[in-house]
Amino acid sequence: MISEPAGTATGPATAEKSRRPGGRTARNTSAVLDATLSELGEHGYAGLSVDRVASRSGVHKATVYRRWGGVDGLLAAALEYSADDDWRPPETGSLRGDLAELAREVAEGFTGGGEGAAIASACIAASFQSAAAADALHAFLADRLARCAAVVGAAESRGEVPPGTDGADVVRAAIAPVYYRLFIGREPVSAEDAARYAHAAADSARSGAFAGTDRG
């Protein structure tokens, strides 16, 4: 989902289009975004304040407001900054296994009480407050969904699902109930729950529920 902060890497996420990308500006960028992620992990989105990020990073408050505009842009930039571009979907050899592993990763990514889980949950919460964060999250999840759809493509080439199956929809069917329990209904999610939803989605795909026009 969302990786740990890169730390040494000079994140060119926001600085690359600047007319002065080097030196102090780059240092400030990584300092501020690192501080943002740390604050997110410790206090969540509700406790994220520009003043705290500013003093923690050693960058002046006005500078943070000028460059990121507020908590919105701060979080959106931090989201891109920490995005793990090397993530790949599981390859267990079967669609059922792939989807089950995927659903498990989703559930654990938000409940597995580390800093990463807090940050991931904070991003979801932030998307309800800030259009910039919502856009960033949308882009991030759309990219993840597109990569995940590959497991359905592989299943199709193995003959597990009918040709023309909508991979993104199959993945949505597998992971959406996990998200629903976590963030909408606020219900606990067990590993068995996640596996059950993944298996149901795999079976639906196999019987053609997501192939081309809705045939029934």
Add this chain to the structure above:
Amino acid sequence: MISEPAGTATGPATAEKSRRPGGRTARNTSAVLDATLSELGEHGYAGLSVDRVASRSGVHKATVYRRWGGVDGLLAAALEYSADDDWRPPETGSLRGDLAELAREVAEGFTGGGEGAAIASACIAASFQSAAAADALHAFLADRLARCAAVVGAAESRGEVPPGTDGADVVRAAIAPVYYRLFIGREPVSAEDAARYAHAAADSARSGAFAGTDRG
């Protein structure tokens, strides 16, 4: 900023345990909660401010803070205040039809541009900001889910699904992808999308994916 519910913030919201439930107090209660819902419909949760609700309702700001504690309790009370206790799940005669109608209602309930849609979306957003709102929404949705599970019970008695099918899980599988697209992935939802997810869930239930232990 959003403060934690201090003590008995939402105490006298339900007038029955108040020591002075009649007259002006009751008038103020309905005036404030009506104003809260109107403000929610017009400006959403992000634009919900105690000052605006206070001046709109004619009740003093300090009174609103004293009785509801802030936007948290205000929205939680408004959610209970406006809950439709007479709602019943659809009865089309088939599980596929019931689930499809349910998914359609969910999608339309949030996207169908009226004041109700704005309020419903605001409640979801609020649940990410306020523990009180999250609890209120959890209770509301758990109640709705329990009622919806009845359509699966009816299908079971008709022989459409195996005995022991988990009704709540079938309903979750049908509506969760709609919620995912609306609030997590921020993707548009068409009527066809909603129907497709509902049909897939119905087929899964029919083939026993949600019957007792996960049979595979």
Add this chain to the structure above:
DNA sequence: ATCATAGTGCGACTCTAGTTGCATTTGCGG
């Protein structure tokens, strides 16, 4: 009718978020 008091109105107060004008630093091209 009368009374104690819960509930309310009022306004001033504090605290924090966010903005602005100006001086200073610093990266980058010459």
Add this chain to the structure above:
DNA sequence: CCGCAAATGCAACTAGAGTCGCACTATGAT
């Protein structure tokens, strides 16, 4: 090395959220 402009630091400022003490009003009981 030098100069310009971008970026930053700084402090004072505005605006809004939330709190508090006090006076007052209306409710429910006597």
